[in-house]
Amino acid sequence: MSQTRIAFIGGGNMARSLVAGLIADDHEPGALTVSDPVAEVRSRLAETYGVHTTDDNAAAAAAAEVIVLAVKPQAAPEVCRALAPHLQRPAPLVISVMAGVTEAAICSWLGGETPLVRSMPNTPVLVQSGAIGLHANAAATAAQRNLAEEILRAGGLTRWVDTEADLDAVTAVSGSGPAYFFLFMEALEQAATAEGLDADTARLLAIQTALGAARMAVESDESPAELRRRVTSPGGTTERALGTLTDGGLEPLLARAVAAARARAQELSQLLGADA
Numbered sequence: 001m002s003q004t005r006i007a008f009i010g011g012g013n014m015a016r017s018l019v020a021g022l023i024a025d026d027h028e029p030g031a032l033t034v035s036d037p038v039a040e041v042r043s044r045l046a047e048t049y050g051v052h053t054t055d056d057n058a059a060a061a062a063a064a065e066v067i068v069l070a071v072k073p074q075a076a077p078e079v080c081r082a083l084a085p086h087l088q089r090p091a092p093l094v095i096s097v098m099a100g101v102t103e104a105a106i107c108s109w110l111g112g113e114t115p116l117v118r119s120m121p122n123t124p125v126l127v128q129s130g131a132i133g134l135h136a137n138a139a140a141t142a143a144q145r146n147l148a149e150e151i152l153r154a155g156g157l158t159r160w161v162d163t164e165a166d167l168d169a170v171t172a173v174s175g176s177g178p179a180y181f182f183l184f185m186e187a188l189e190q191a192a193t194a195e196g197l198d199a200d201t202a203r204l205l206a207i208q209t210a211l212g213a214a215r216m217a218v219e220s221d222e223s224p225a226e227l228r229r230r231v232t233s234p235g236g237t238t239e240r241a242l243g244t245l246t247d248g249g250l251e252p253l254l255a256r257a258v259a260a261a262r263a264r265a266q267e268l269s270q271l272l273g274a275d276a
């Protein structure tokens with residue numbers, strides 16, 4: 001059971017999911033503190049998980065070995081600047097799960113060199129099935145990188161990227177990615193209804209098919225391309241459907257969508273770091 005003292009600044013969906021994952025991984029609940037201004041958020045966390053809660057970010061951060069920044073990006077400048085005078089020096093490891101907030105901006109708001117691991121999670125972290133991109137700044141030691149990885153693994157699969165800019169690509173692929181698959185499920189459900197299936201059956205089949213395909217892709221040693229080939233009998237129904245999707249430009253369309261998301265991630269990072 002890990003006893004690392006972790007303070008979560010912001011106790012919303014993302015923090016709650018990581019807390020749930022850590023406790024499921026046998027982290028000591030008493031070593032976790034969540035700071036949030038909303039009383040109902042605090043009481044729910046305390047009652048469900050037995051963690052400490054407070055509305056005093058500075059007190060939570062001052063006592064922690066690791067600080068997890070889990071407020072909305074727009075709140076980041078104010079929250080970080082208010083924490084700065086209360087941080088131990090040298091500063092403890094800081095982990096950010098905030099979308100689009102750069103390492104330079106966070107360090108400058110926190111008042112100087114800070115060991116920082118910036119992550120890009122996605123909403124399946126809520127069910128401990130997230131895909132989380134990670135990047136560490138130069139001030140983070142190898143031990144701190146390992147510690148950050150261990151903590152974030154509570155939310156799902158973790159993957160380091162070489163440069164901070166790569167996190168914009170991660171945002172476009174796995175950060176936004178759940179929405180692409182949800183859209184695909186919605187579209188399949190609509191198509192099923194159009195083919196005469198009742199609404200419940202249409203939804204169940206679409207969702208279960210997505211789950212089954214994802215599980216096969218995760219559990220099999222074969223590539224998605226090979227798994228696709230195995231469904232596709234020569235001259236059969238799948239071949240006809242895939243031909244329609246390809247003729248309609250599915251692959252280049254998806255490439256354009258991901259490129260657009262990446263460009264937007266870059267723009268948002270610049271906006272959020274503008275006053276750093």
Ligand SMILES: NC(=O)C1=CN([C@@H]2O[C@H](COP(=O)(O)OP(=O)(O)OC[C@H]3O[C@@H](n4cnc5c(N)ncnc54)[C@H](O)[C@@H]3O)[C@@H](O)[C@H]2O)C=CC1
Nearest residue numbers: 010011012013014036070071072073098099121122123175
């Ligand atoms: N890639 C993605 O799809 C996701 C990314 N994220 C990132 O995670 C971060 C947190 O998101 P959620 O948990 O979904 O948001 P949320 O809105 O559920 O939680 C934010 C929490 O911060 C609290 N808060 C507000 N002001 C505060 C302050 N001054 N001090 C301490 N706490 C304060 C709020 O009361 C709220 O409970 C965001 O920065 C977001 O960008 C979150 C979810 C998914």
Ligand SMILES: O=C(O)[C@@H]1CCC=N1
Nearest residue numbers: 099122171175176177
């Ligand atoms: O849509 C967004 O901007 C955020 C970042 C990745 C997922 N949600």
